[in-house]
Amino acid sequence: MSQNKPTYEELGKKLAEAEALIASLRKVERTTVSAERDAARDERDAALMDSREMEEAYIESEQNFRNSLDASPLGVRIVTEDGDLIYANQAILDICGYGSIEELKAVPRQQLYTPESYAAHQGRREKRQRGEYVPPEYEMSIRRPDGAIRNLLVYRREVIWGGERQFMAMYQDITERKQAEEALRETHEFLDSHINAMRDGFSILDNRGVHISVNPALCEMTGFLREELIGAGPPHPYWPPERNEEIYRAFQKTLAGDFVDIELTFMRKNGERFPVIVSPAWTKDKQGNVVSYFATVKDITERKQAEEVLRQSEEKHRTLFETMAQGVVYQNAEGHIFSANAAAERILGLTLDQMLGRASTDPRWKAIHEDGSDFPGDTHPAMVALRTGKEVRNVIMGVFHPGENEYVWINISAIPQFKQGEAKPHQTYTTFEDITERKQAEEALRESEEKLRLALNATQDGLWDWDITTGKEFFSPRWCEIIGYTFDDPELPHAYDSWASRIHPEDYDNVIKSLNSHLEKGTVYDVDYRHLHKSGEYRWQNSRGQAIFDESGKPIRMVGCIRDITERKQAEEKLKHALANLQQSSAQLEATNKELESFSYSVSHDLRSPLRSIDGFSQALLEDYSARLDETGQEYLNRLRSSSQKMGELIDGLLKLSHLTRSEMHLEKVDLSALAEEISARLRETHTNRQTKFLIDSGLNVDGDPQMLRVLLENLLGNAWKFTRKTPRALIEFGSTANGARKTFFIKDNGAGFDMAYKDKLFSAFQRLHDTADFPGTGIGLATVQRIINRHGGSIRAEGAVGKGAAFYFTLS
Amino acid sequence: MIAKDETILLVEDNPDDVELTKRAFRKNNIANNLVVADDGIKALDYLFCRGAYADRNIKDTPRLILLDLKLPKMDGLQVLERLRAEEATRLVPVVILTSSKEEQDLISGYKSGANSYVRKPVDFIEFVAAVRHIGLYWLLINEPPPESR
Numbered sequence: 029m030s031q032n033k034p035t036y037e038e039l040g041k042k043l044a045e046a047e048a049l050i051a052s053l054r055k056v057e058r059t060t061v062s063a064e065r066d067a068a069r070d071e072r073d074a075a076l077m078d079s080r081e082m083e084e085a086y087i088e089s090e091q092n093f094r095n096s097l098d099a100s101p102l103g104v105r106i107v108t109e110d111g112d113l114i115y116a117n118q119a120i121l122d123i124c125g126y127g128s129i130e131e132l133k134a135v136p137r138q139q140l141y142t143p144e145s146y147a148a149h150q151g152r153r154e155k156r157q158r159g160e161y162v163p164p165e166y167e168m169s170i171r172r173p174d175g176a177i178r179n180l181l182v183y184r185r186e187v188i189w190g191g192e193r194q195f196m197a198m199y200q201d202i203t204e205r206k207q208a209e210e211a212l213r214e215t216h217e218f219l220d221s222h223i224n225a226m227r228d229g230f231s232i233l234d235n236r237g238v239h240i241s242v243n244p245a246l247c248e249m250t251g252f253l254r255e256e257l258i259g260a261g262p263p264h265p266y267w268p269p270e271r272n273e274e275i276y277r278a279f280q281k282t283l284a285g286d287f288v289d290i291e292l293t294f295m296r297k298n299g300e301r302f303p304v305i306v307s308p309a310w311t312k313d314k315q316g317n318v319v320s321y322f323a324t325v326k327d328i329t330e331r332k333q334a335e336e337v338l339r340q341s342e343e344k345h346r347t348l349f350e351t352m353a354q355g356v357v358y359q360n361a362e363g364h365i366f367s368a369n370a371a372a373e374r375i376l377g378l379t380l381d382q383m384l385g386r387a388s389t390d391p392r393w394k395a396i397h398e399d400g401s402d403f404p405g406d407t408h409p410a411m412v413a414l415r416t417g418k419e420v421r422n423v424i425m426g427v428f429h430p431g432e433n434e435y436v437w438i439n440i441s442a443i444p445q446f447k448q449g450e451a452k453p454h455q456t457y458t459t460f461e462d463i464t465e466r467k468q469a470e471e472a473l474r475e476s477e478e479k480l481r482l483a484l485n486a487t488q489d490g491l492w493d494w495d496i497t498t499g500k501e502f503f504s505p506r507w508c509e510i511i512g513y514t515f516d517d518p519e520l521p522h523a524y525d526s527w528a529s530r531i532h533p534e535d536y537d538n539v540i541k542s543l544n545s546h547l548e549k550g551t552v553y554d555v556d557y558r559h560l561h562k563s564g565e566y567r568w569q570n571s572r573g574q575a576i577f578d579e580s581g582k583p584i585r586m587v588g589c590i591r592d593i594t595e596r597k598q599a600e601e602k603l604k605h606a607l608a609n610l611q612q613s614s615a616q617l618e619a620t621n622k623e624l625e626s627f628s629y630s631v632s633h634d635l636r637s638p639l640r641s642i643d644g645f646s647q648a649l650l651e652d653y654s655a656r657l658d659e660t661g662q663e664y665l666n667r668l669r670s671s672s673q674k675m676g677e678l679i680d681g682l683l684k685l686s687h688l689t690r691s692e693m694h695l696e697k698v699d700l701s702a703l704a705e706e707i708s709a710r711l712r713e714t715h716t717n718r719q720t721k722f723l724i725d726s727g728l729n730v731d732g733d734p735q736m737l738r739v740l741l742e743n744l745l746g747n748a749w750k751f752t753r754k755t756p757r758a759l760i761e762f763g764s765t766a767n768g769a770r771k772t773f774f775i776k777d778n779g780a781g782f783d784m785a786y787k788d789k790l791f792s793a794f795q796r797l798h799d800t801a802d803f804p805g806t807g808i809g810l811a812t813v814q815r816i817i818n819r820h821g822g823s824i825r826a827e828g829a830v831g832k833g834a835a836f837y838f839t840l841s
Numbered sequence: 842m843i844a845k846d847e848t849i850l851l852v853e854d855n856p857d858d859v860e861l862t863k864r865a866f867r868k869n870n871i872a873n874n875l876v877v878a879d880d881g882i883k884a885l886d887y888l889f890c891r892g893a894y895a896d897r898n899i900k901d902t903p904r905l906i907l908l909d910l911k912l913p914k915m916d917g918l919q920v921l922e923r924l925r926a927e928e929a930t931r932l933v934p935v936v937i938l939t940s941s942k943e944e945q946d947l948i949s950g951y952k953s954g955a956n957s958y959v960r961k962p963v964d965f966i967e968f969v970a971a972v973r974h975i976g977l978y979w980l981l982i983n984e985p986p987p988e989s990r
Contacts, residue, residue: 629943633911636940636963641857644965648864669964676963683942 103180103199106189111137111153114194123180123201125172142169142177167202179206229304229325235318237262249327251297268295282308283318294325302329355438355460359410361453363387375436375462377429394428396435410458413442417453424463437464489589492527492573496547496583499524510569510592512562532558532566539571547575547583556593568597621690628686635679639672646672681808684739688815693733700728700773703741704762711749720752725763728773730840732820737840740816743809744775744836751834752779770839778833782826790826813838847904847980848874852884852920853938854912861965862907862938865972871980873904881915884908885923888930902933905979908955910939910946918949925954932986934979 094115097104103120107113116129124140126132138146145168152162169179181200186193223230229246231239238261247254250266257265263272271293278290287309294304307324349356355372357365365383373379386392389405397403405411409420420442426435438460444453490507494500501524505515511530513520520526531539535557546553553573558566573588646665654662701724708722730737745760752758761776782790791814813836817824821841828834849871853859859877866875878884884906886892890899906924910917917937924930936957937950950958959975962968 629941633940636961637855637858639963640861640940640961640965640968641855643963644857644861644864644968647965648861673964680942687944 100198103201104196105199106187106194106196108192108194114189120199123178123199124170125174125176140170142171145169177203179203226324229323229327231257231323231325233321233323235320237264237321239264240320246325249296249325250294266294266296268293268301279308283310291328302327303332304328353461355462357383357410357458359388359414359456359458361414361455363389363408363411363414363456366455372460375438375460376427377431377436392428394435396426398424398426398437400426409440409442410456413444413456413458414453417444417446417451419443425460435464436462437467439463489591491589492587494524494573494586496575496585501527503527507590510590511559511567527559530560532560534558546573547586550575553588556597559590567592568594624686625690628683631679631683636676639676639679642672643669678808681812685808685812685815688736688739688812688819693736693819695731695733698730698732698734698737700730700737700741701726701762703734703738704728704745707738707741707745708760711745718753718758720749720758720760723759723761723763728762728764728771730771730773732840736816736819740813741775743813747809748775748777748779748834750779751781752777755779755833770841772837772839774835774837776833776835781828781830781832781834783830784828787826787828791824848876848901849980850884850887850903850906851875851877852879852881852906852912852917853877853909854879855909858909858961861968862972865965865969866976868969869973869976871972871976873980876903880913881917881920884912884920885915888924889927899929902930904934904985905975906933906935907938907975908935910937910941910950918946918953921950921953921955934983934985936975936979938975 106115184197187196223243230243232241305326309322311319355375358367388408395403429436440460442458491504493502545551559569571590575583575586646668748760822839824838890897
């Protein structure tokens with residue numbers, strides 16, 4: 029547009045100049061013609077004023093008129109009504125190119141006039157003859173003897189000439205004006221054709237801003253018809269109302285200076301606003317007043333859209349550049365960095381300032397290869413790209429990160445960039461991503477795989493990997509080995525069937541059910557089954573696996589391992605047998621216990637009844653038949669009674685002992701001191717005549733079964749009481765000695781004591797160290813004590829000497 | 842000392858024990874009508890006026906029942922449960938008089954509705970004393986339930 033603009037402007041300017049010139053010429057012509065015309069009329073009027081009275085004056089006046097006509101710069105001819113030439117002044121002779129009036133007279137009109145003018149002349153003449161009105165002013169053309177055509181403006185009127193009524197025609201040579209007008213017309217045509225053909229809108233406005241001319245492009249652009257715009261003054265129909273002032277101001281401002289493009293918003297007829305660039309121009313007269321305006325209007329909607337797209341694209345690119353995870357640096361032809369993004373700063377641990385100007389060959393990068401060897405700067409992808417002009421992609425490099433004080437691993441690509449027409453790149457676009465974590469992950473994976481491999485070796489598990497879609501199945505060497513094959517044994521194809529067909533028929537359904545359940549519902553796949561070994565025997569295997577599912581949930585692959593568990597299964601079998609045996613024993617034991625209970629019941633019931641009869645009837649005999657029995661007989665009956673009562677006690681003792689063995693223990697905190705006080709108090713009550721001293725330590729607490737502990741203390745204290753019966757100043761002590769973490773309790777007396785030689789018999793049932801006469805008893809007491817202490821997880825021992833008392837030391841867990 | 846018209850039912854299979862119990866009653870001057878049933882069925886027949894006792898008036902409930910636990914045909918606890926289930930006998934005082942001192946028997950006895958539990962001592966003198974105490978308590982001191990009068 030900018031290239032075309034001056035042309036239109038210049039054209040417009042020229043056009044305006046031409047129009048101004050023509051207008052001025054016209055003005056001059058008209059003024060001249062009308063002045064002459066008026067003068068002539070005045071002369072004639074004066075002449076006609078009073079013809080009779082002013083005869084003399086008139087003749088004089090006519091002479092004056094003739095003189096003035098001779099001197100007029102306008103051509104003047106006077107003709108008769110019939111058209112005969114009777115006068116021609118010098119000016120007309122000059123215009124027509126003839127020397128004398130006679131010469132002019134001799135030229136016929138047909139020859140003098142151009143054919144068009146002659147035709148017009150004939151037309152006018154006929155009209156006059158018919159008495160019709162013919163305008164007094166018209167244009168015509170004549171052909172001079174030299175062939176030149178002159179255009180003339182003619183004014184025709186009646187005059188009194190030589191006393192006769194004649195016709196005077198005054199001629200103004202308007203050839204130059206006509207030529208100018210022709211040039212102008214051509215210019216107009218040229219301009220119109222251009223302006224009409226212009227894709228930009230174009231308008232010509234008068235000095236008030238009223239549209240004189242608009243081109244189709246402007247109409248099309250604004251949606252207004254030509255008729256709607258021509259004659260329309262400001263505010264123009266295509267100015268958005270809300271922007272009228274703004275547009276006024278813009279134009280006013282421009283008017284003060286040179287022609288400057290103005291960016292504005294215009295409005296289409298449908299109300300749509302659109303951006304335009306208006307290139308205004310104007311012409312001014314000598315006084316500096318604007319004569320007319322010209323405006324080229326360019327619809328820049330598309331350009332704006334394109335600019336917006338470009339802007340967005342640039343924005344996008346900029347954002348991408350700034351925010352992308354990949355580091356990007358631009359390096360110039362020497363490899364010096366001249367731009368870098370934020371990611372580059374982060375990855376490399378350098379600020380932009382630190383990077384700017386630094387080349388790839390700079391030793392401060394401390395670049396290394398993956399194997400740790402030096403990475404020479406001139407082999408850097410950017411340098412290679414600059415040297416070869418070819419892209420270098422995916423080069424792994426370790427770069428020292430000064431902040432982290434360790435190497436970061438990057439994957440670099442360098443793309444050379446060329447200026448148009450140049451073969452050598454002027455810069456590179458070097459990108460890199462931080463793959464440190466990926467490398468670490470890869471390392472971790474490698475280690476993990478190594479570990480898995482070692483673990484598999486160590487566990488002796490056989491690995492399998494089943495491609496469910498193809499049915500192919502990979503078996504690790506160990507897998508094959510477990511069932512007696514080598515890895516590449518052709519008898520054992522690596523396929524699902526190789527495995528499935530070898531499952532023991534009894535286990536098959538269960539295994540397949542478990543497998544399908546895993547594949548369909550994701551349940552755990554962990555099965556034991558017998559698998560056919562190459563030797564032909566079935567061996568136990570445990571197989572575990574995990575399927576991998578695709579996005580639709582369809583299993584595509586399954587991986588797992590097997591283990592030979594034959595030995596474990598055998599061990600389990602043995603264990604099962606042992607358990608069964610144990611259960612049997614337990615049942616037997618229970619039965620035995622039941623029998624024992626039943627036995628105890630019988631003992632308590634059935635053995636006592638006869639004793640009661642013996643005792644009861646012995647007593648009946650003593651009571652009812654004592655008169656018939658001598659003393660010996662009565663003595664025997666007393667012995668019967670005594671024995672039966674003793675046996676009753678024995679039975680009770682045994683029952684108690686048995687009960688202690690069988691009954692459940694109820695553990696709670698038991699205050700042994702309080703219990704001992706209570707027992708000693710009762711003992712003293714039963715034998716108020718005895719002077720026996722009890723020394724009982726307070727605060728002896730223990731966790732145990734209160735019933736059993738009561739029996740324990742009753743027996744021990746009862747024994748001490750019994751065996752101090754004959755001891756003067758008898759003393760019974762109950763206390764404890766802390767022996768490590770475990771408390772040892774003791775009950776001591778200064779009674780009859782016992783011979784340590786028999787201490788082993790002390791705690792056996794029915795074993796007595798003293799005779800019944802001195803110290804009556806059943807021999808069950810200490811056995812009971814022993815049993816109670818055993819049930820509490822403790823131990824008991826006795827110390828003593830004959831006549832020097834006894835001491836029982838016991839612990840309870 | 843004690844009204845004769847009131848019956849004591851002794852449920853005891855051991856004839857020795859029956860004899861000794863009778864003797865103990867005599868020794869203690871307990872002159873009540875002592876009815877002996879030597880098994881559980883007979884005890885219930887008596888109480889519910891069945892079989893050999895069909896002619897008996899069911900309203901004449903015993904003043905006291907002395908019940909051994911170990912009995913032929915039907916043991917003492919079953920007898921106790923049955924008589925406690927019957928309207929006529931559900932309030933009759935029952936003293937379990939047995940050789941057993943098993944905890945299980947004590948618990949079951951009381952659970953089934955025994956009013957008292959006495960273990961027969963082997964020593965006859967003690968036995969006589971026990972019977973005296975029982976008689977004294979249940980026949981004199983204790984007020985019987987209204988409907989059994």
